[in-house]
Amino acid sequence: MGYYLRLIRLFIGTSFQRETAFRANFAISLLNTALTLIAGLAGVTILFGQVKTIQGWTFPQALTLVGVYLLVGALRDICIGPSLETLGGLGGEIFVGGFDFTLLKPVPTQFLVSVRNWRLWALGDLTLSLVVMGVALARLGQALTLPGLALFLVALLVSMTIVYSVLLLLASCVFWYRGVPLTWIFDSLIQMGRYPVGIYPGWLRLLLTWVVPVGFITSVPAQALTGQVPALTLVGGAALALGLLALASAFLRLSLRRYSSASS
Amino acid sequence: MKPQIAVSDLCKVYRVPEREAGLGAAVRSLFHRRYRDVLAVDHITFTVQPGEIVGFIGPNGAGKTTTLKMLSGLLYPTSGEVRVDGFVPSERQPAFLRRISMVMGNRNQLAWDNTVSDSLYVLAEIYGVPRDEFGRTRDELVELLEIGDLLSKMPRDLSLGERMKCELIAALLHRPRVLFLDEPTLGLDVTMQFRLRRFVAEYNRRSQATVILTSHYMADVVSLCPRVVLIHQGRLLFDGDLVRLAEQMAPFKLIRLAVGNGGGPTIQNVLSGLAQPVTIIEQNERRYTLRVKRTDASPITARLLNDLPLADITVEDPPIEAVIDQVYREGVNG
Amino acid sequence: MNRQRMNLRGGWALVRKSLFSYMAGRGFFWTLALGWMMGPLVYMFVWATAAKAGAAGGFERGDFVFYYLCLILVNQFTYPVSNWTVGDVIRSGSFSSWLLRPLPAIYEAIGADVATKMVCMPFSLAVVAVLGLVLRPSFAFSWPAALAFVLALLLAQGLRFMLAYVLALLALWSQRADALLGLNDTFLFLLGGQVAPTALLPGVLQRVATLLPYRYMAGFPIEVLMGRLTRTEVLAGLAWQLGWLAVAMLLHQFVWRRGIRHYAAVGG
Numbered sequence: 001m002g003y004y005l006r007l008i009r010l011f012i013g014t015s016f017q018r019e020t021a022f023r024a025n026f027a028i029s030l031l032n033t034a035l036t037l038i039a040g041l042a043g044v045t046i047l048f049g050q051v052k053t054i055q056g057w058t059f060p061q062a063l064t065l066v067g068v069y070l071l072v073g074a075l076r077d078i079c080i081g082p083s084l085e086t087l088g089g090l091g092g093e094i095f096v097g098g099f100d101f102t103l104l105k106p107v108p109t110q111f112l113v114s115v116r117n118w119r120l121w122a123l124g125d126l127t128l129s130l131v132v133m134g135v136a137l138a139r140l141g142q143a144l145t146l147p148g149l150a151l152f153l154v155a156l157l158v159s160m161t162i163v164y165s166v167l168l169l170l171a172s173c174v175f176w177y178r179g180v181p182l183t184w185i186f187d188s189l190i191q192m193g194r195y196p197v198g199i200y201p202g203w204l205r206l207l208l209t210w211v212v213p214v215g216f217i218t219s220v221p222a223q224a225l226t227g228q229v230p231a232l233t234l235v236g237g238a239a240l241a242l243g244l245l246a247l248a249s250a251f252l253r254l255s256l257r258r259y260s261s262a263s264s
Numbered sequence: 265m266k267p268q269i270a271v272s273d274l275c276k277v278y279r280v281p282e283r284e285a286g287l288g289a290a291v292r293s294l295f296h297r298r299y300r301d302v303l304a305v306d307h308i309t310f311t312v313q314p315g316e317i318v319g320f321i322g323p324n325g326a327g328k329t330t331t332l333k334m335l336s337g338l339l340y341p342t343s344g345e346v347r348v349d350g351f352v353p354s355e356r357q358p359a360f361l362r363r364i365s366m367v368m369g370n371r372n373q374l375a376w377d378n379t380v381s382d383s384l385y386v387l388a389e390i391y392g393v394p395r396d397e398f399g400r401t402r403d404e405l406v407e408l409l410e411i412g413d414l415l416s417k418m419p420r421d422l423s424l425g426e427r428m429k430c431e432l433i434a435a436l437l438h439r440p441r442v443l444f445l446d447e448p449t450l451g452l453d454v455t456m457q458f459r460l461r462r463f464v465a466e467y468n469r470r471s472q473a474t475v476i477l478t479s480h481y482m483a484d485v486v487s488l489c490p491r492v493v494l495i496h497q498g499r500l501l502f503d504g505d506l507v508r509l510a511e512q513m514a515p516f517k518l519i520r521l522a523v524g525n526g527g528g529p530t531i532q533n534v535l536s537g538l539a540q541p542v543t544i545i546e547q548n549e550r551r552y553t554l555r556v557k558r559t560d561a562s563p564i565t566a567r568l569l570n571d572l573p574l575a576d577i578t579v580e581d582p583p584i585e586a587v588i589d590q591v592y593r594e595g596v597n598g
Numbered sequence: 599m600n601r602q603r604m605n606l607r608g609g610w611a612l613v614r615k616s617l618f619s620y621m622a623g624r625g626f627f628w629t630l631a632l633g634w635m636m637g638p639l640v641y642m643f644v645w646a647t648a649a650k651a652g653a654a655g656g657f658e659r660g661d662f663v664f665y666y667l668c669l670i671l672v673n674q675f676t677y678p679v680s681n682w683t684v685g686d687v688i689r690s691g692s693f694s695s696w697l698l699r700p701l702p703a704i705y706e707a708i709g710a711d712v713a714t715k716m717v718c719m720p721f722s723l724a725v726v727a728v729l730g731l732v733l734r735p736s737f738a739f740s741w742p743a744a745l746a747f748v749l750a751l752l753l754a755q756g757l758r759f760m761l762a763y764v765l766a767l768l769a770l771w772s773q774r775a776d777a778l779l780g781l782n783d784t785f786l787f788l789l790g791g792q793v794a795p796t797a798l799l800p801g802v803l804q805r806v807a808t809l810l811p812y813r814y815m816a817g818f819p820i821e822v823l824m825g826r827l828t829r830t831e832v833l834a835g836l837a838w839q840l841g842w843l844a845v846a847m848l849l850h851q852f853v854w855r856r857g858i859r860h861y862a863a864v865g866g
Contacts, residue, residue, distance in 0.1 A: 003392070010386050018377040021418075028777040035784045043793050047644060049800050050654040055647055100338050101373035106361035107390055180625045188633040191640050199647040201733075260340050260354065262278065 007107070008115055015082075015118035029121035036073070037128050040066045043194065055198040060139035062196070065222040067133030069194050071156075072217055074129055076163055077122035080114055084167050087113045088174035089183050099259070110252055114168070133225065140226060148227050155221040155229065158237045162213050165244035168252060175255035193218035213240060267311035268442065268474050269335065274344035276305040276330050276498075304330045306498035307344070314441070315472040317464070319479065319489030319506075323592050327498040328478040332444050335476065336366050349441055362391055365440035367431055369450030374419045380430045381415040384437060391438035398437065405433045409463055425456035432460075436467070445477040449484055461487050482584045496592055506584070514587045517561040518545070518580045519554040519568070526573030534571045540564055550575075555582075608701045612709030620717045631718040634677055635670045635725065637792055642666030645794070646733075655798040660736025661824070665795055667726050667735055668820045673792075674722040675715060676755045676815060678762030681779055683710035688769040693861070707763050743825045746832055750819035753839040758815040760846035767850075770857030785810065791817020797826070811842035 019025055044066050048059040057065070086092055093099040102112060137144060170182040189212050197205055197215035209215040216237050223229040282298040305327045312318055320328040333339040334346055337353035337360065346353055351360035374383045388398040406415065409429045419427050428448065435443065445464070449457045465488055468475050479485055485492055486506060494502035494509070502509055523531055531552060535542050540560040546553035556564050561579055568577065620627055645662040648654050657665070684707050687693050696703045765782060768775035787793055788803070790812035799807055807813045818835050821827055827835070 006389060007386075010389055014375065014378050014382050014386055017379070017382060018375070021377055024774050024777075028774060031777060032780050035780050039784055039787055039793075042788055043641070043644075046794050046799060046803075047648060050794075050798055051648045051651070054644070097371050098373065100333075100366070100368070101371070103338055103356070104336065104361060104364075104366055105390055106358035106392075177625065180629050182629070184629055184633055188636040191636045194640060195644050199643050201643075204643075257340075260338060 011116050012118045016120055033124050040070055055196055057196045060136050063136035064133060064225055067129050067136055068222040069218050070129035072159055074122045074125035075160055077119055079118050080164050082117035082119045083114050084171040086117050088171035094174050151224040152221055155224040158241045159217045159221050161241035161245055162217055165248040168248040172252045172255040175259050189214055265313060268314040268349055269312035270347045272309050272345040274305055274308045275342045277342045278302045278304055303498050308500045310493060310503055312474055314474055317468050317475040317489050319477050319485040319492045321485055321492055322495035326495045328495050329446055332446055336364055336444050363440055364442045365435040366444040367435045367448050369447035374430055374434055376420050379416055379418055387434055387437055393438050401437055405436055425452050442474045447479055449481055464488055486584060510587045513591055514582045515558045516555050517558055518582055520578045521552055521574055522576040523550045524573045524575035528573055605701050609705040612705055613712050616710045616713030617716055620713050624717055627717045628721045631721050634673060638666045638669040663733045664735035664737045665820055667730055670726055672816055672819055674718055676758040678758050679711055679714050680707050680762045680766040684766040685769045711759060740825055743823055747819050747823035750822045754815050754819050757843045764849050764853050767853050767857050770861040786812045789813055790815055814839045814842060
């Protein structure tokens with residue numbers, strides 16, 4: 001266990017050195033964080049300039065959702081996002097040919113490809129998202145209770161497990177269909193999580209809750225924060241998350257076997 | 265002694281999609297994919313003892329890299345058996361992976377944007393190299409490779425040769441028992457190639473690590489590998505001493521001479537007066553290249569020295585590239 | 599300018615070359631197209647739901663659906679790819695080979711742009727057609743509006759392409775010029791009619807949107823098509839488009855000359 005923790009610490013260190021090698025990186029990250037924030041807030045602000053509620057959600061509630069959306073994005077960008085991008089994103093290992101070296105390492109492949117790249121600048125995004133959520137909660141006039149916080153953290157854990165599983169699935173697909181950097185698809189679909197899942201028509205809502213659980217990823221933690229989530233939903237979500245995790249890990253193993261059977 | 269690498273009846277078959285040119289074929293391929301089976305490695309059998317340096321040679325696409333990948337566990341064999349150091353490579357057990365290492369000529373494992381020493385440190389941790397041993401091994405390799413202070417630089421700022429040296433350190437940090445080198449001298453300048461060969465030979469001598477090398481440069485193979493395995497179209501054509509191969513394939517020698525000034529018979533006269541068969545391969549003013557049978561080389565040379573006013577004369581083995589090229593074209597027979 | 603100097607044959611060959619190679623990788627491009635339509639889709643659902651109770655800002659539910667379905671197509675038609683086709687080429691050094699050809703470098707960019715759209719358009723049209731059947735947009739057709747739309751659309755494409763091309767050329771100076779892209783995208787998102795039709799933007803933002811070029815790259819042609827603008831507003835908008843296009847072209851000349859000098863001085 002200590003072996004793995006030591007490796008993670010090392011990976012964080014090397015990623016940090018890489019990021020700070022160029023000063024421009026810092027300014028650019030700052031700029032991107034600001035832009036993400038503006039884009040996130042603008043949509044909701046302009047919308048509620050025209051209407052009072054949407055599908056039963058008020059402005060502060062929608063703001064909470066924006067905060068959770070930004071939080072999930074930031075958490076993803078800290079570790080699993082950059083790591084899996086190195087595997088199967090644009091210009092990833094599989095296309096450029098360095099994946100063999102990853103396979104040769106005496107470290108379980110799933111562990112290696114999931115934690116080897118860190119982007120610590122995302123901590124800034126994380127902080128901002130927490131600020132947004134704080135402001136939203138204040139506007140709701142709701143205090144954060146301990147059970148509420150606990151529920152929120154559980155929902156967040158379920159969320160991130162789902163995010164990791166979906167990203168891993170998509171990254172593994174690259175072994176089968178080498179032309180397309182599929183992690184991009186996730187970025188596109190997660191956009192649908194900026195707004196309450198209820199705004200989508202029935203069939204789409206079902207799709208977004210059970211097939212690509214975007215609804216679980218953002219709406220559920222937001223509702224947990226405002227104390228509106230029934231325990232059954234959380235349990236269902238946890239089951240879904242664990243199921244997806246098992247599926248994704250199995251699919252990665254299958255994809256690795258394929259790679260080793262057919263790489264030329 | 266028990267062999268370190270044992271390969272028996274190894275086969276690898278690829279399924280390659282067939283696609284023709286043209287729009288019609290492209291549309292058809294959307295619905296009906298046709299595949300072709302390519303036999304990349306065809307029942308190869310050989311063993312390697314610990315500490316040997318073996319060169320794999322063969323034309324492009326012969327199956328050398330495929331074989332190497334099967335030995336390192338990157339590729340699953342279609343059939344046959346492979347055992348490296350007692351392990352089955354495709355199982356990819358961590359204990360096996362810690363004993364081997366691979367260097368690929370056109371690919372880097374070192375992170376582009378981290379200093380070399382940082383990458384080395386991470387590798388030491390990944391392979392579980394104890395701290396003090398890490399320092400010793402690293403320093404030893406740095407000295408052997410004459411790297412100096414490159415360790416504090418980043419691969420993006422290094423030249424190709426410098427990068428390859430750092431790649432070698434990275435590969436040898438955990439003291440593997442088996443080292444796979446896949447075209448390691450690709451793209452390097454002559455000096456660097458020379459230094460690299462010297463390093464590999466010295467490293468093998470000191471550590472007794474087994475080295476499997478593939479290369480297109482015959483100079484690598486000639487200077488490093490007492491034993492070669494020749495693979496052509498997936499089949500193992502020859503396994504043994506390169507010199508023996510040359511003698512077997514091309515049992516002749518080349519005599520290069522330059523005729524000086526002075527009277528006496530012309531070269532044509534002398535040659536036509538010889539009992540042994542001689543072929544003139546090249547002729548450039550007063551310089552000639554003759555091909556004679558190996559056994560005839562001495563007597564013919566003596567006659568030429570005697571009868572002609574020579575400015576220069578050398579007796580050579582045919583260039584190994586020509587021999588190998590002949591093997592690729594005609595196979596190994598007799 | 600005679601045919602020979604303009605080398606239209608060469609230009610067309612570039613389009614064909616890009617087209618064939620892109621068609622082979624159409625999975626990649628359709629995934630891209632899918633990504634590009636996500637934003638408009640999300641906002642379509644948002645606004646359509648918002649307008650269920652009653653019109654929002656003068657737009658009914660059916661209007662929003664129509665607006666955003668059009669936005670998907672207009673966005674696809676005008677989406678600039680120069681940052682990858684030109685910017686990456688400059689950063690990787692292959693740009694030098696473009697400079698050696700008897701062809702203005704902009705032809706490569708145009709060729710890649712046209713080819714990308716030709717490959718992506720069928721996918722986007724199919725998706726929009728299906729969505730249109732399911733979601734029932736409301737639309738009133740009129741010939742003057744349609745013709746003005748075509749004109750505005752072509753100008754929008756020209757403007758958006760030109761500006762993106764100039765931004766991509768900044769790579770001739772600086773390795774990290776692509777950071778400006780994020781900024782450009784955010785402006786387009788806010789002011790170009792993506793987060794909401796321009797008419798729905800709050801006061802000061804709306805005024806800024808009328809001045810900056812972003813509205814004229816995407817939102818404006820759709821507003822023209824929907825017939826919500828008066829004659830004067832349409833003409834004013836077209837004038838703004840032409841004006842910004844001229845600015846972009848001047849900027850191009852400037853950036854190109856200085857950029858090439860810098861690129862050649864540094865050694866490419």
